Each structure stands twice: as C-alpha cells, then as structure tokens.
Amino acid sequence: MTSGTDERLLYETVFRRRDTRAEFTGAPIPAEVLRRVLSAAHAAPSVGLSQPWDFVLVSDMDARKTFREHVQTERELFAGQLDAEQARAFARIKIEGIVESSLGIVVSYDPSRGAPAVLGRHAIADTGLYSVCLAIQNLWLAATAEGLGVGWVSFYREEFLRELVGLPGALRPVAWLCVGPVRDLPAVPDLERHGWRERLPLNAVLHHERYRASNQA
Amino acid sequence: MTSGTDERLLYETVFRRRDTRAEFTGAPIPAEVLRRVLSAAHAAPSVGLSQPWDFVLVSDMDARKTFREHVQTERELFAGQLDAEQARAFARIKIEGIVESSLGIVVSYDPSRGAPAVLGRHAIADTGLYSVCLAIQNLWLAATAEGLGVGWVSFYREEFLRELVGLPGALRPVAWLCVGPVRDLPAVPDLERHGWRERLPLNAVLHHERYRASNQA
Numbered sequence: 529m530t531s532g533t534d535e536r537l538l539y540e541t542v543f544r545r546r547d548t549r550a551e552f553t554g555a556p557i558p559a560e561v562l563r564r565v566l567s568a569a570h571a572a573p574s575v576g577l578s579q580p581w582d583f584v585l586v587s588d589m590d591a592r593k594t595f596r597e598h599v600q601t602e603r604e605l606f607a608g609q610l611d612a613e614q615a616r617a618f619a620r621i622k623i624e625g626i627v628e629s630s631l632g633i634v635v636s637y638d639p640s641r642g643a644p645a646v647l648g649r650h651a652i653a654d655t656g657l658y659s660v661c662l663a664i665q666n667l668w669l670a671a672t673a674e675g676l677g678v679g680w681v682s683f684y685r686e687e688f689l690r691e692l693v694g695l696p697g698a699l700r701p702v703a704w705l706c707v708g709p710v711r712d713l714p715a716v717p718d719l720e721r722h723g724w725r726e727r728l729p730l731n732a733v734l735h736h737e738r739y740r741a742s743n744q745a
Numbered sequence: 746m747t748s749g750t751d752e753r754l755l756y757e758t759v760f761r762r763r764d765t766r767a768e769f770t771g772a773p774i775p776a777e778v779l780r781r782v783l784s785a786a787h788a789a790p791s792v793g794l795s796q797p798w799d800f801v802l803v804s805d806m807d808a809r810k811t812f813r814e815h816v817q818t819e820r821e822l823f824a825g826q827l828d829a830e831q832a833r834a835f836a837r838i839k840i841e842g843i844v845e846s847s848l849g850i851v852v853s854y855d856p857s858r859g860a861p862a863v864l865g866r867h868a869i870a871d872t873g874l875y876s877v878c879l880a881i882q883n884l885w886l887a888a889t890a891e892g893l894g895v896g897w898v899s900f901y902r903e904e905f906l907r908e909l910v911g912l913p914g915a916l917r918p919v920a921w922l923c924v925g926p927v928r929d930l931p932a933v934p935d936l937e938r939h940g941w942r943e944r945l946p947l948n949a950v951l952h953h954e955r956y957r958a959s960n961q962a
Contacts (some may be wrong), residue, residue, distance in 0.1 A: 535781070537754045538890040540881055542785045543832065548935055563947075564752070570947045572882065574897060577936040579945050580957040591954070606867045614862055623850065623865070636956070645831055648840070648899040650823045655899045661878030666759055668879075669886065673755040682792060682872045694955040699934065706761040709865065719794040725859055728796050730780075730787045735801040737808070737922045738911040739853070 541553065542672045548677030551621040551710040552629040561674050562631070565707075568670035569635075572661035576706055578645035581702075584693045586632035595684070595692055595704065596626040601684040624681045630708030634693050635664055637700045656699045660702045667705070677710035682734045758890045760839045761930055765894030766839040768927040769846040775830065778891050779848070785887035787853075791876035793864030797856065798877045798919075801910045803849035812901070812909055815841040819900040837939045841898045849923030851910050854879055854917045884922070894927035934938075 566583060574580060586592060605620055626632060637660045639653075649655045668678045680705040689701040719725050783800060791797060803809060808845040823837055843849060854877045856870075865874045885895045906918040936942050 535887070535890040538886060539781065539785060541755055542782055542788050542887065545788075545790070547790050551774050564756065566951065567947055568756060569943075570950060571759050571762075573762070573885070573897065577934060577942040577944070582950045582956065584954070584956050585918070586954060588954050594779070597893055601938055602868055606862075606864070612860055618864065621864070645823075645827055647823070647835065647838070647936065647941060648897075649830070650821055650826065650900075652899055654871075657874070658878045658881075662882040662885075663877045664875075665879040665882035666886075669755060669883075670752070670759065673752040677886060680790065682869055683867075685868055687806065693952075696956070696958065703836065710803060716796060719864065724864060725794040727794070730789075730948065731801045734783065734797060735910075737801070737803060737805050739799065739801050739913070741913065744927065 535716035537714055541669050545668060545672040546678040546713040546717060548559060548706065548710055548713065549625045549718060551677055551714070552625045552706065553711055554628055554630060557676065557708060557711040557731050558614040562678070565670040565674060565676070569663040569667035572666045574657065574662070575655040576633050576642055578646050578659065580637055580638045580641040580644035580656045581663045581700070582638060583590050584636070586634060586693060589627065591692060592632055595632070595689070596624065597601065598688050599624050599626065599681060599683045602685070606683065615723055617724050621718060621724060623683055629679065629706035632705055633705040633725065634689060634701055635660060635705065636695055637702050638684045638698070640698060640732045641684060654658050656701065664703055664705070672706060676707055677711065677713060678705040681706060681730040753896070758886050762885060762889040763894065763930040763934060765896040765927055765930065766842045766922065766935060767924065767928060768894055768931070769842045770926045770928055771845055771847060771895055772926040774847050774893065774925055778893070779937040782884055782891060782893070785883035787878035789883045790877065792866050792872040793859055794860045795852055795859035795863050795873060795876065797858040797873045799853045799916070801851040801853070803851060803910060806844065808909060809843050810848070811839065811847055812906070815839060815905050816841050816843065816898060816900045819857070819875040819902070823900065832937055834941050837917055837936060838941060842896050843898065846896065846923035847946045848925055850922040851906060851913050852877060852920045852922065854919050855915070881920055881922070888924060893924055894925065894930060896923040898923060904928065924957060
C-alpha cells in the first residue's frame, strides 16, 4: 500500500468535484490544460480496450445557443411533470451553463470501435457505453484538479444533439459537458442546497455478501 | 487555475491505473482503506442526485468460485466466436482474478432511487446507469491511489449475478470488480501487451465543432 500524500490529494479532488452550472467565468481554457484533461479522459479503462469514445469540442456560440434553446424546452417538459412542491424547488435550480461556460464537449459512444469481437462485451452490450462514462469521470476529476468546472447537461433528446454536431447514426451521444474556469466550486451540491434531494449515508448503499432489502434508501 | 502538484498527482494515478487480473496478492484490504475507497465511489456525481448505486461486498469463497465457473463458461462461449488469430491472442489473456483478489464488489443500478421525478433523466433513461459508472471510476482511481488493483469482470449474464447476490428484480448489476492489494500494476495494459488491440492516439477521437468521419479509428 502506498502511503499518505498521494491518496489525500486524490480524495480532495474527488470530494471537491461539483456539477457546475452558475459558477463559470467564461474565460478561455489554456490549450495545454484542455489537452491534459482530454488525455486523462482518453486514458480511461474500456471494455476490450475498445476506447469507444469521441469528443466533439463545441465553441461556436450559435450551436451552443441552439442547444440551450432545446434544453430549455426539455426543462419545461420536465417541470410540467412535477407536483407543486417539486416544481417550487425545481424553479430555483439552474440546469445548465451552456453559453456561460468556455466550451461544450459532446461525448459520444461508437459501438463499432473494435467490433465485432469486443472482448468483454459479448454478454452485456452496454459495457461499451459504460466505458464512455469512465472516460467522462476521468475528464471531470482532471478538470477539477486543474481548477475548471464541469456541468453535465442531460435535458436533451439524443437525436437533437446527434444532428447538431453531425454524429453518424450508429453513434450515440452520451453527454454534453459544459467546461471552463469557475469562480469557485460550491461546497454543497446545488440539488441539496436547493432542497431537491439529500446525499445518502454510505451505509445505505453498502451490503455484505448479499443485497439486503432493508438497506434501501 | 490551481497550480502544479495537485494535478500532477491526479494524472499520475489516472495513467497508472490498470485493469488488474494476474497481479493480486490476496492479502486483506485494511478496513479503513476499503471505507475510503467506497466513500470516493459514493461521492460521484449522479443524475438528479439520485445516487442510484449499491455495493455488495463479496468475500465468501463459495460464491466467488460459483461466479468464476460461470465466467469460465462465458469465456468459452466468446472464444468460440473468434477467428483463428484472435483465438490465439485471446488464449494468452487472463480475464478475471475472482478468487485471487481479496474481495469482489458487485456494483448495481437501482432505477427507483429518487424516482419517479429524477431530475435530468426524463429524456434519457440511461443517465441513471451512467451515474453508476462514474462511481465505479471514482472507486477505481481511489483504489489505485491506495495501492490496490481493480479488475472489472464483464463475462457474465446479468441474471446469473443478480441471483448470486440476491439483487431484487428491478436492480441491474453493472459490474463485478475484483479488488485487492497487488504486486504491481503493469505499465502496459494486458490487452495491448498480448496483441489484442492497441491504444489509439488522442487525436483519433477528437473533433472540432462537428464530428468528422475521417477521424474514425
């Protein structure tokens, strides 16, 4: 086991990381910083070493405004499904920083990478999709360590985003990430601060040998 | 932007991380180390703060042997789908360290957590599943920083694993992780070392403003 300093710094980044909406400054991301962050994403584990991710960097403000408009429509759709109390909490919550951030990064999944014989994917097709998410978390932690914020936007229809950035039909968009320098990262997640939902204690999701229904939160 | 030391240590962990099969020593994981690693997983971002993950810690050797037998069957099934050259490469590749590692961690997805109004999931149901993968990558990096190896096993049928650890029908198993102290972490991923597949250059998966088909690897 290694000792001390290294782990503490990793944990510090893990716990400081936030889903960022309102804190973006809009300042440019230095090219070498962006490169390091993307290199961390690209170093993620992937099923059968398929590396099935792509990153489309979207700076263009027209494209970002078009996407934000779509997200706004989806926000209203979701708001219409809420009861009165939820709707009040949701009204306080900012769900994206698409134009305020410095850059949009569309992350997509390409199931053809390494196919047909993807080692480790024959029994569970979604493992390819899982790999893309591992890359996103690497990106998120690297960005956090670099002093950048990341906000994952998921209020969109996949088909809309696919067309917006020209993804081929076989590819699946997995995320729009808002990325850029931030004033700060809030100590408490927005959704907790605004009374949407609280963090669970770790023990609520821990089980020994077998899943115990009584542990459900 | 923060400076220097912190980022370098995060990147060091990101690049040192490996999918571990053959390097486990079987030594026990100190309780406080395991707790820290699981706390890192539990600190992952999740759609609508749903925290839809569960962790079932499997020490029991009978359960692990039963799982390994199932994985062996799936290995043979996959091997039967390969051409001669692939089959030769695959024969050299170890795909699991289920009994050699110190602990199995089954990570599962509970779509009922925070439902029905999961903020950010109404348009894309799989975002809940994505959250579970972010937790897995946090766990993986924390384990790496602590000197532990992690090996994600995906040669199994979800139904088999669900029954083995007693997951309710609504829950979906996402991973079996082999976790424990290791002799070392290989510098090169097993699949690359054994000629299964190579790492791609970052530029092969990078696109500007729109996806360019010519970038496909």
